[in-house]
Amino acid sequence: MASRTRSYGRLWSLFRAAPKMLTSRKVPFRLKAIFVGAVVLYWLLPDFMPFIPIDDIAFTMIVIPWFTKKAEQYDHPKHLQ
Numbered sequence: 001m002a003s004r005t006r007s008y009g010r011l012w013s014l015f016r017a018a019p020k021m022l023t024s025r026k027v028p029f030r031l032k033a034i035f036v037g038a039v040v041l042y043w044l045l046p047d048f049m050p051f052i053p054i055d056d057i058a059f060t061m062i063v064i065p066w067f068t069k070k071a072e073q074y075d076h077p078k079h080l081q
Contacts, residue, residue, distance in 0.1 A: 026075035
C-alpha cells in the first residue's frame with residue numbers, strides 16, 4: 001500500500017512542477033512547443049466526444065507527467081529531490 005501512496009505523491013509532484021517547467025529557461029523551447037502544441041491540437045481538432053471535454057482532459061492529464069519527466073532532464077525542481 002505504501003508504494004501506491006508514493007506513486008500518487010510522485011504523480012502529484014509532476015503535476016505541480018509542470019507550470020514551473022513551462023516557464024523555465026533551462027527547458028528547451030522545442031520540448032515546450034511539442035507539449036503545448038499537442039495539447040492545443042487535441043483540444044481544438046474534432047474528437048470522438050464532441051462538446052464533452054472528458055477525453056480532452058484525460059489526454060492532458062496523461063501528457064503532463066510525460067512532459068515533466070522529459071523536462072526534468074534539463075531543470076530538476078527542488079521539491080522533487
